[in-house]
Amino acid sequence: MFYVQRGADGKVSGVSAEPPASGEPPLPANHPDVLEFLLRHGDQETTAAALAATDTNLARVVEDLVSLLADRGVILFTDLPDQAQRKLLLRGRLRSRLGDGNPLVDGEDAIL
Template sequence: MVYVNRGEKGQIIGVFNSPQNDDSQLISPQAPELLEFLGQSNRQEDIQTILTASDMAMVRVIEDLVNTLIDKGVIIFTDLPEAAQQKLVQREKIRHHLSSLENLMNEDEGLL
């Protein structure tokens, strides 16, 4: 997801990785109006922002693909380079930790 600022007529006038002010709006990198804005933009920063957001989504797709290939026995985890193995294990630990935190938060909601 990326943040956009809009002009007086509601048109996108800027794209950012984080909110720039209270008026910044979260938008999908695949939103048609954002793609149209980028097609007309000459600012390298706008294009880089959307590319970075897209890269983050693509990382998850590739990670899921690797896990599927391993689960189906098409490749073996140890066939991957050591650096790739370490990154996949690290991301799995982080995701597990986040999931645990979310479960704790959901359980606590009923207490109040």
């Protein structure tokens, strides 16, 4: 979680691990505002951390894309390599298990 400071234009002007005087709530590392700031002002290590923070979201996009293409008959799920099928099925089961009434998972699978 990061605390951000915003300029008059509303854009992030600073990121900190400590709460700012403004009292703005913390944002997760994968929040677009945090990522944009880190990409503009971060060093290579910070940029690598920002990239890693997007991995979970991208994995979900790929899962949804595969599901959509399979549902529409563009691809057959069974045409995917066995390892890919197993990973997608496992993630689907895990998401389903966590999502059923779990207050720690929001609608986009982010753990709160």
